[in-house]
Amino acid sequence: MNQEASPLLPVATPARTRAAVAELIRPHRSLALTAFAVMVGATAVGLLVQPLLGRIVDLAADRGSADAITKTGALLVAVAVAQGLSTGLGLSLVSRLGETTLARLRERFVERALDLPLERVEKAGSGDLTARVTADVSLIAEAVRNALPELARSLLTIVLTLGALALLDWRFLLAALLAVPVQVATARWYVARAIPLYAEQRAAGSVQQQQLLDTIGGSSTVRAFRLEREHIERVTDRSWSLVGLTMRGVRLVLGFYSRLHIAEYIGLAAVLVAGYWLVHDGSASIGTATAAALYFHSLFGPVNAALVLLDDAQSATAGLARLVGVTDEPAPPRPVRPVVPSTAEVTVRGVGHAYRTGHPILHDIDLTIRHGERVALVGASGAGKTTLARLVAGIQPPTTGTVLVGGVPPTELGQSAAGRTVALITQETHVFAGPLADDLRLARPDATDDELRSALDRVEALAWAEALPDGLDTVVGDGGHRLSGAQTQALALARLILADPPLVILDEATAEAGSAGARALEKAVGRAVDGRTALIVAHRLSQAATADRVVVMDAGRVVETGTHDELRAAQGPYAALWKAWSDTRDTTGTDTSDVARDPG
Template sequence: MRPRGAPRRRGRGRRRPAPPARRPGLAVPGGGAPVTGDEYVLLPTATPSRTRRLAAELVRPQRRLALLAALVFAAEAAAGLVGPLALGWIVDTVQRRGGTGEVAMAAAVLLTAAAVQAALAAAGRALVAQVGETALARLRERVVARVLALPARRIEEAGTGDLAARVGDDASLVAAAVRSVLPDLAGSALTIGFTVLGLAALDWRFALAGLCALPVQAAALRWYLRHSGPLYAAERVAGGERTRQILESVGGVETVRAFRLGGDHTRRVAERSGTALGFAVRATAMRSKFFGRLNVAEFIGLGLILVAGFHLVRSGQARVGEATAAALLFTRLFDPVNLLLALVARAQEAGAGLARLVGVADLVPADDLTVPDPSGTPAVRRSQDPPPVRVSGVHHAYRPGHPVLHGIDLRLAPGELVTLVGTSGAGKSTLARIVAGVHPPTAGEVVIGSDRPSVLLLDQDTHVFAGTLADNLLPARPDAAEPDLLAALDQAGALPWVQALPQGLRTVVGAGGTRLTPVQAQQLALARLALADPPVAVLDEAAAEAGSDGARTLEAAAREILRGRTALVVAHRLAQAVTADRVVVLDAGRIVEQGPHHQLAAAGGRYAALWAAWPGHTADEPTPLTP
């Protein structure tokens, strides 16, 4: 059920620019522009500069905690220098045959430094997690708010898999980076800096020997960054495409089986999975080469420090303990340097995921659609008489050169119930969604009344939220009391089974709760419609998922709830047309007939042929809507 609030969908005579072309293949995001999948225009990805700005904006409210975390990590890195220096002290003490008391003192200093370092590391990680998780929570809230405000057509263009991958996989990747990558990056960088200072404090030549490994490491990192950024971005996109295809194939499994499309869908899933796997294998191979180059740098640096230590000790310019401490300090760099450079990979993966989240967070609603405020009460309650609806010269094409609707002109009088009928692909759902404001027409306009009344769309895809039955109804009217909820359920014909639930309105339904049948779920949607009380309602095959008996129940409830509203109903069953004030027949995107049921059935035209072919045309005669 989707409330909409903009009656004038198009300015007179204006033509909307064609949507971005959809083309096959997988493109690597280059920043900002939509990426296209096989038949989808993916949601945008933010540029690196915009991602950094938004990250800083999200962290700014907790900048004091962030500064404290940096100081704690700096103290941890300084404490880490004590261990190698204490070991060097012990070596010198043993060499000059010092007392056991001095050795014990050096060992006590070593153990104390290790304990302090562990405590500081834990405190730093806790502070970083607090700052990062809070910032990520703000980003999640912003992403969800933007997604809820987007026109449904934009989500449909991107496909559910792209959005699911962003709010699921990408958000999890960023969360994992906040919990582990950020603390490790900060700790490793500070450890490297303090270790170089420690080497210089022992003797500048030790520091110089250790820094000889830096050019090799810098060259390896430069090579890695140049190739890994685009690769990880493409890997995230490929993962989203794989998720989308799996969701579509599994979600439409009944249709896939009915039309024997299993092989085709299996091939598509295999292709998307193969593409994602190919990127993953390439990323793994690149990391292996990267670490191999880092190992070369380690051997160069350690070898030069040992050579320098040998000559300095031999010439009397350094003690054996100092040379030992220098070698231990450089060896101590192996883990933080490798970790730092390796974390660049995970940071880039998280950065690619963050850019995809920021791309959604920065989306703005289309100018020609009024988007409901998710924080307020839906402005759909009826405060005036039902308005007229005027559709003038509406054309629509999902793809350029493939028109779906051709110059539709249609008028709905105030309070009139009009049923759209036609074969599959005639354009019924497209016209209904244009009237409801979900899709803007390629050309033409839809004008509803004069006071911008709200339109509510109810289709066959009814979502049951995890929560109580009352929670599922209140979004349509947050101020509704329990008697209002029960009255709406009664109108929808759902009151008998609701009263039979163990806790009535307080019964938990949806995921983890009582499972509702398709008929019950649609009755719940009709009750939402009754609560919202819009002056204009559009129903798109709202009984399509029910069986024959269930469809009759839903049709009777819909007739009751639509009484007194201007309504457009897409008929899945021709029995719905019998009670309509007027039937409009669509064929290949054009209106070919319209009029009351009995006239069209007797006219021998397109509708008469459809009615004669309808299996229940002799028995399915519900009572008329009007007494």
Template sequence: MTTALPVASNKDVRAYVATLARRHPRMLWGALGLHLLAAGAALAPPRLIGDLVESVEAGTTAGHVDLLLALLAGFLVIQVLLTRYARLLSQVLGEQVLAELREEFVENTLALPLGTVEEAGSGDLLTRTGRDVDQLNWSIRYALPEWTIACLTAVATLVAALTVGWWVALPCLLGVPALVIGLRWYLRRAKDGYLRESATYSQINSTLTETAEGSRTVEALGLQSARVRAGDADIAASFRAERYTLFLRTVFFPAMEISYLVPTVVTLLFGGWLYTQGVCSLGDVTAATLYVQMLIDPVDRIVSILDELQMGNTSLARLLGVAHVPDDRVATGAEPAGERIRATDVTFSYVEGRDVLHGISMDVGVGERVAMVGPSGAGKSTLGRLLAGIHPPRTGAVTVGDVPLVDLPLDELRGHVALVTQEHHVFAGTVRDNLVLARPGASDTEVLDALAAVDAREWVSALPDGLDTAVGSGGRALTAPQAQQVALARLVLADPHTLVLDEATSLIDPRAARHLERSLAAVLEGRTVIAIAHRLFSAHDADRVAVVEDGRITEFGPHDELVAARGSYARLWDSWRI
């Protein structure tokens, strides 16, 4: 079972929002100021209408009525203009905030320890980068500005209503109990409900991804029904989670309807009674009723959008939670004294209490080529990841120049040792873009030389636009061997001193792979190479061979000596040659 990535607390979310506000004070206060002015302009018509009613009651002239109507039209035009520019400024602010948040999320995601990503699974991270970003996009671009406008309008309208007379406060207070009780009940349950809902989407994505990636295994073992049942169970859990949040809304919204309909009715009835008692004028009753009636729209928007903001708050908490994943290494500033790779009494476990590596020790000389062989599941790839600094050992140490790999910053670590696996990603962009990721300042000559080193220059030059040919999503699709060659050329450009090759040529046919490895050997002359492979010609060409079985190194020495010892390696060599 995968472990979900952390979720930020409400305190962390509030602190982040406050930080965003401090970054853009002018735009924020400018937008709020324009919204307040627009709300103020909207408050003039009810008062003017009340004065018009009083004027008609007392007897007036057509000129006075025309003046009031002209003022009414003028305030409406002013409100429209102010609202237009207030919304424009709010949208611009929202776009900037969203862009910053996306950049920070991508930066935090790329900085995640690889072990944490593998433990959490792809579903949770995909849901955060997809659904949560989309939800937050809606919340920041539309929901938050609209909610801010509604809050300012509601406050301004309430203040204007109270200026009509003290008695308007009584009808407004009657709506408060239902409002407070409903909000407290809803907010206490909403975040947990939406977090559970988002978690079910993550689980659905995980199950779908695992089924798609392992489709051949599912088909070979006849697991179709089991995978369908797993998907059905995930959907059922998602249905229950969504039904719960729907239940919250069906209780919350009717309570809110009562909270802002009751004041309107009571204002009209109570104001009418006060008019009959001579306490207030008909114009006051008219203005007060219109003001309280005006409260319905902003309060209704506050209530409706609050649900969207709760989902946005949940999404923001999930996005910010990525930054709360603890580092799996702490840079000490120690400088390696050389490039010698050493593993000393290393143990490692993916699950607590179940070690997959047991007391491994190995010393790889500078410039030495070591091959790691052994049966599938023996721990070769796991050991390779420790030697590349991807995972920290549970006990023991893996060092370069007597400095633990986990004590080095990632940028510095990759200058000492790099891992290349059989899984390669082609990024959307040109061939050149994909290669210079390893060295942004690389010239075309250096890029072409790197391609030549991995036997890829010829087919890249034959592409329609050469290095400028678009590849990846939306571009030209590369074959698996071509993608692997691009990854290897990227490695040549990166120029690390030590390489850990984990089945790095597995997608290339054996004859081409042998030729490629010989080409790489010429390029990597003087560098330390640790190659993990099932093709034993790599072991034959290596300086020493490490045989990994059941999480232990059972044999370690030159090819000829191991063959002569007639142990596990000799049996592997004999079976491979048959």
């Protein structure tokens, strides 16, 4: 089965990942060098323990004085204290370097992720981006805080311990090195299998998360069409696929450990044999042979730690490659001279659009929205209303034809110019965690409290906002006071008033309101767009009835345009939609018919 139901965001190559890490560390070279020097010193001090223990063995064998043994023991204590202090300092410096680098990587990732074209994110699926910003970042953070300092310490210990063995006698080093071929072969065997396996695990996790988001987020639709079994099977299939990859990882690690034990036995046996031979030959004392054996035995911990940490390192490297893949995405082109259009007139000429080649959604659309005009888009589900609205908002350029706002393609506006020119509000309005006032000031950071209240009052939301436990200081969003669907949409409309763009695009912005609050919210919409050019994807045809002009779409084409009264009198597609909507409203006593709803 192909796990990638949609094209995921890119993953960096190993070479590019290493280069990216080097770029992040380069500004902190002095910190890196200091940390390295302190860790070398701490490790070197710690290597005095084995010779001192060997000295005690020699003193005991030669019946040395108690004072000499006591002095050697005191030196051991001093070495332990010095090693502990210097190791603590070194690890703190390594951790600071890692955390600083990780913080910069996070900043780059968020900056680039926010710059990604929405179309690209939607094609990849929000689950992929969510997995990278949560699971992958957590994995890397864990590695930076634990694995990186321990790995640095272990590698230094290995190198300096081998050097100490050589100082005792080069033959001890030669004996110890007999374990290296097995360890190198084990590492190569593991890395060759671990890198692709962990990358596959991360991708499978993204696919699983996307499926969960799709199933839970669309639960009402799933239940409405009796698709529960199908979606459960999809979730189960993707979950078992991830379980299979995880078990492959477990078997890989077990094989890795078994090979490491073989290397340990070979090396220790070789050092003991060498020690016996050298002592018997008179080339080394019992204390020297003891120190050599202790040196090699002390390598068990750091060698195993270094190789075992390859497991964490490969997982973190796979996650790091996924983050770097996003940070390396080219930034969208910025206009050399951002221009704020002098008018909010919208011109659509010969526009066609396809999300996939050969599957057009829009066909040869021609439409003009005069400055200050309020136009409603209506049509059956799948007519292409949302797609046209997205093109006018500048979310993406059309496949063919041109879209102009005030004579400028909206996709070519600078970020600040686009924010001052056009605003898109959909039914998927997000409430950010924090005080309600801060949520409102996202639209205009310098807004005063009086301006916030004025915007809320204009959309008839001031009463409920001031009735919250702490008024505008009430914490809303995750972990705070939960707002209803109608309140959330009113909050979005208040932001719109504060941002004050000349062009507004509302894509079913009242869809989340229940029938009881629909009329109030539609009234708020009218106040929010008053005096602005507005393109409204009408969820309820009552919105179309109050528009200056109605544009009817069918199968990606404009089939009718005119005022509400003109189109009703024409007895065409709009009149049929109006009759169906009115009949439903008369039957149910509400105006919740979904005849004009367009999911894409």
